[in-house]
Amino acid sequence: MIQAIIKPEVEFTGKELRGAPVQTLVRKMKNLEGVFVDQNAWKLSNPEQVLYTVESYCPVAGGTEGGLFFGITHINSGDLSGEFFMTKGHIHEKPNRGEYYWGIRGDGLLVLKPMEGDPWVEKVFPGSLHYIPGYTAHRLINTGKEILDVGACWPADAGHEYGQILKDGFGIRVFQGSEGPRVRFE
Numbered sequence: 001m002i003q004a005i006i007k008p009e010v011e012f013t014g015k016e017l018r019g020a021p022v023q024t025l026v027r028k029m030k031n032l033e034g035v036f037v038d039q040n041a042w043k044l045s046n047p048e049q050v051l052y053t054v055e056s057y058c059p060v061a062g063g064t065e066g067g068l069f070f071g072i073t074h075i076n077s078g079d080l081s082g083e084f085f086m087t088k089g090h091i092h093e094k095p096n097r098g099e100y101y102w103g104i105r106g107d108g109l110l111v112l113k114p115m116e117g118d119p120w121v122e123k124v125f126p127g128s129l130h131y132i133p134g135y136t137a138h139r140l141i142n143t144g145k146e147i148l149d150v151g152a153c154w155p156a157d158a159g160h161e162y163g164q165i166l167k168d169g170f171g172i173r174v175f176q177g178s179e180g181p182r183v184r185f186e
């Protein structure tokens with residue numbers, strides 16, 4: 001008998017991914033060398049502190065043209081010398097590849113830096129939708145008091161390139177201010 005209706009191998013509960021193929025990547029303080037402006041504070045920080053985790057579902061091999069990957073990033077609330085916890089930030093290895101992000105829980109900012117041109121910042125909140133164009137580096141920042149959960153969908157052949165933007169910077173840093181997040185242009 002042909003089984004016409006099958007149960008999908010992954011479930012998106014609204015907050016997280018569940019299912020055997022889901023992979024989880026943990027990024028700790030020790031993995032974020034050169035990310036925060038206060039490198040002295042970074043050296044003195046707890047290297048095992050978890051800043052964010054990324055759950056991803058990659059149903060095809062990395063590099064498959066036409067394939068799509070799906071992920072949820074969970075960024076803890078906190079700061080290092082006043083600078084909010086954030087992702088490393090990257091541009092795609094195939095730089096013309098775009099991506100979608102959407103806010104699920106918490107409050108944050110998405111910093112976007114085109115290869116040529118000035119950076120801009122978008123507010124991330126439950127229900128916010130963000131189109132990340134190609135040739136644009138992207139970084140998430142948790143500016144809230146609770147965890148920030150953000151969904152993502154990107155091409156399986158996009159890849160990740162971290163080195164250049166780490167060297168050049170996003171041109172924008174976000175700190176804890178007395179009246180909320182303070183954006184500093186560099």
Ligand code: S6P
Binds near residue numbers: 054088090099140152
């Ligand atoms: C992948 C997508 C996200 C990030 C994740 C962690 O293209 O943009 O899944 O990988 O938010 O950020 P990062 O900069 O450490 O890879």
Ligand code: ZN
Binds near residue numbers: 090091092154
């Ligand atoms: Zn990306």
